[in-house]
Amino acid sequence: MTRPSCQDTLLIKKRDLKNNYFSATFRTYSRVDQCRPGQFVHIQIPSAEIYFRRAMSIAGVSSRRREIEVIFKVVGRGTRQLGNLHEKDRVNLLGPLGVPFRWPRKSETAVIVAGGVGFPPLLYLASEMVKRGHDPRRIEFFYGGRSSADLIERSRIRKLGVRFHPVTEDGSVGEKGLVTGPVEEFVRRAPNRHLRLYGCGPEGMLKATNELGVRLKVPGQISLEAPMPCGIGICLGCVVPLVGGGHARVCWDGPVFEIGEVAL
Amino acid sequence: MSPDLRVSFAGVEFANPIMTASGCCGYGEELAKVYPLSKLGALVTKSVTLKPRLGHPPPRTAETASGMLNAIGLANVGIDCFITDKIPFLEKQKTRVIVNVAGSSLNEYVEVCGRLSDIARVDMIELNISCPNVDEGGMEFGADPVMTEKLVAAVKKVFPRPVIAKLSPNVTSIATIAAAAEQGGADALAVINSLVGTAIDVETWRPRLTYNKGGLTGAAIKPVALAMVNAVHEKCRLPIIGIGGISNGSDAVEFFLCGATAVQVGTALFIEPDVPVRMLGELKAYLKRKKLSSIGELTGKVRKY
Numbered sequence: 284m285t286r287p288s289c290q291d292t293l294l295i296k297k298r299d300l301k302n303n304y305f306s307a308t309f310r311t312y313s314r315v316d317q318c319r320p321g322q323f324v325h326i327q328i329p330s331a332e333i334y335f336r337r338a339m340s341i342a343g344v345s346s347r348r349r350e351i352e353v354i355f356k357v358v359g360r361g362t363r364q365l366g367n368l369h370e371k372d373r374v375n376l377l378g379p380l381g382v383p384f385r386w387p388r389k390s391e392t393a394v395i396v397a398g399g400v401g402f403p404p405l406l407y408l409a410s411e412m413v414k415r416g417h418d419p420r421r422i423e424f425f426y427g428g429r430s431s432a433d434l435i436e437r438s439r440i441r442k443l444g445v446r447f448h449p450v451t452e453d454g455s456v457g458e459k460g461l462v463t464g465p466v467e468e469f470v471r472r473a474p475n476r477h478l479r480l481y482g483c484g485p486e487g488m489l490k491a492t493n494e495l496g497v498r499l500k501v502p503g504q505i506s507l508e509a510p511m512p513c514g515i516g517i518c519l520g521c522v523v524p525l526v527g528g529g530h531a532r533v534c535w536d537g538p539v540f541e542i543g544e545v546a547l
Numbered sequence: 548m549s550p551d552l553r554v555s556f557a558g559v560e561f562a563n564p565i566m567t568a569s570g571c572c573g574y575g576e577e578l579a580k581v582y583p584l585s586k587l588g589a590l591v592t593k594s595v596t597l598k599p600r601l602g603h604p605p606p607r608t609a610e611t612a613s614g615m616l617n618a619i620g621l622a623n624v625g626i627d628c629f630i631t632d633k634i635p636f637l638e639k640q641k642t643r644v645i646v647n648v649a650g651s652s653l654n655e656y657v658e659v660c661g662r663l664s665d666i667a668r669v670d671m672i673e674l675n676i677s678c679p680n681v682d683e684g685g686m687e688f689g690a691d692p693v694m695t696e697k698l699v700a701a702v703k704k705v706f707p708r709p710v711i712a713k714l715s716p717n718v719t720s721i722a723t724i725a726a727a728a729e730q731g732g733a734d735a736l737a738v739i740n741s742l743v744g745t746a747i748d749v750e751t752w753r754p755r756l757t758y759n760k761g762g763l764t765g766a767a768i769k770p771v772a773l774a775m776v777n778a779v780h781e782k783c784r785l786p787i788i789g790i791g792g793i794s795n796g797s798d799a800v801e802f803f804l805c806g807a808t809a810v811q812v813g814t815a816l817f818i819e820p821d822v823p824v825r826m827l828g829e830l831k832a833y834l835k836r837k838k839l840s841s842i843g844e845l846t847g848k849v850r851k852y
């Protein structure tokens with residue numbers, strides 16, 4: 284059981300990953316040992332103009348150094364301010380929040396489908412799987428974007444020793460096209476079909492991954508995004524409709540949902 | 548000696564004057580994972596209606612300058628599920644429980660309040676006659692003094708413990724509605740609910756909420772709320788629970804000075820879920836610094852020109 288808390292941390296490392304992406308590492312985060320891939324932190328932007336926190340997936344942690352990393356893209360007012368922070372700036376984190384991904388069974392092959400700002404939690408997921416002894420050759424990491432500049436931090440995935448499949452719409456790196464094409468091809472060709480899908484990325488990619496899982500009967504999970512005033516399930520602002528009727532809160536019942544669960 | 552934060556009104560004692568506002572703390576289960584609810588003077592539940600409600604489709608919140616708009620649309624589990632699923636949790640919490648009730652007709656309010664009457668854990672009822680986000684009922688009641696009086700009187704007949712009327716700021720004279728609630732037999736007043744507002748996306752020309760408008764809350768509304776607490780306090784003798792944009796101890800003190808006996812914190816919980824805990828420390832420090840022994844010494848003491 285995670286018990287979220289608000290905590291002041293220091294930005295100790297900021298890296299410009301180009302193409303408006305940044306990596307930010309915060310210390311000291313006492314909750315590192317409770318963090319699981321798929322969870323997020325709600326970041327208070329130290330600026331009077333930004334009222335709400337901004338949700339960012341956990342991209343990695345260091346237990347030993349009590350550090351937590353997020354990777355974000357500048358897309359609006361809040362993330363611009365975040366990108367303007369300096370090392371040693373004080374930042375308040377609320378977390379860890381949300382339902383994490385489920386681990387694959389040892390016998391299963393994890394088929395990861397990543398894109399855009401959906402990449403950070405899946406980088407964390409793949410790293411933790413490897414750390415926990417999941418055979419890296421049983422991790423198929425599909426990473427899609429418009430062009431090579433959108434596929435940040437590729438070296439970190441390569442270093443994990445997983446099977447890496449970059450896909451770009453312009454063909455500047457990896458296969459050319461939309462990422463879900465090669466994913467479907469792989470799933471159809473997979474001999475034993477002990478597969479588990481993990482998807483996080485732009486809406487179109489999520490929809491396609493969800494649809495593919497339902498159609499080809501591959502179990503797995505997708506992680507969603509929604510504007511989140513509170514992040515802890517108390518405002519009911521972040522809801523999504525469920526296939527079986529009713530609403531779920533993306534922040535508290537998710538952000539990770541089973542394939543086929545959400546009406547996308 | 549440490550100052551006494553206890554307050555009491557309508558014959559009920561509260562450990563401290565800080566409550567969490569309706570719709571901003573669910574039924575307490577989530578906040579209880581962040582800190583023990585015994586830290587709160589009271590927890591006010593999300594509005595409960597007779598039937599479960601899904602609320603409006605998303606987007607139903609939008610960030611604004613120093614505040615937010617919401618048009619949740621009274622999403623809630625309904626009275627049956629509330630009693631079977633949520634009351635058992637609340638039974639175990641060492642805080643006062645105030646159940647906020649909403650309805651689209653007088654009968655609906657009466658039925659829901661009747662169902663709560665023999666659940667001793669429900670210390671008080673707060674009548675939401677001020678929700679701007681539903682087509683029927685809600686604000687309609689709270690905008691009409693005759694309806695307000697009738698509704699409060701009807702609920703008082705079926706619910707044996709204190710009843711709070713939660714007033715809408717979207718009226719010409721909030722003091723008139725307050726007087727009507729008092730006439731109907733209300734034991735206390737909660738001032739204020741959210742202000743009607745909207746925001747438009749200039750790229751798509753679409754409102755930022757599917758309900759096309761919503762309720763404005765958060766720091767932005769504090770000055771409006773204070774003026775309304777003042778206006779109600781001048782006209783009406785009932786204890787007042789001040790609400791609107793409160794996010795620290797000094798905000799709460801402003802409300803006490805304008806006439807509030809207790810306060811509720813809403814939107815600020817979204818940014819800092821443990822804001823009530825911090826406020827307790829700030830209030831204690833304030834009373835000490837001012838050499839006051841209780842919150843009561845502040846209530847209504849604003850030194851007007």
Ligand SMILES: Cc1cc2nc3c(=O)[nH]c(=O)nc-3n(C[C@H](O)[C@H](O)[C@H](O)COP(=O)(O)OP(=O)(O)OC[C@H]3O[C@@H](n4cnc5c(N)ncnc54)[C@H](O)[C@@H]3O)c2cc1C
Nearest residue numbers: 337338339340354355356359360361362400403508509510
């Ligand atoms: C669980 C979760 C994990 C996320 N992880 C990451 C991540 O690892 N890296 C990353 O770069 N981004 C991530 N995001 C998206 C990120 O939260 C938004 O890009 C950010 O809130 C935009 O803020 P802004 O002020 O720059 O944009 P603006 O468009 O100016 O924001 C306006 C308002 O809309 C909200 N909003 C707008 N778009 C989104 C969105 N897509 N998701 C949530 N809220 C939104 C903002 O919070 C704000 O209240 C995640 C979102 C969620 C819900």
Ligand SMILES: Cc1cc2nc3c(=O)[nH]c(=O)nc-3n(C[C@H](O)[C@H](O)[C@H](O)COP(=O)(O)O)c2cc1C
Nearest residue numbers: 568569570594617675739740764765791792813814
């Ligand atoms: C998301 C949200 C949902 C709310 N839902 C309710 C509700 O169900 N019933 C009610 O009486 N008030 C509701 N309110 C109003 C609050 O209880 C409170 O009156 C208002 O937000 C002003 O206080 P604040 O500025 O501290 O948030 C809601 C407010 C918000 C922001």
Ligand code: FES
Nearest residue numbers: 514516519521534
């Ligand atoms: S963001 Fe408030 S309930 Fe999810």
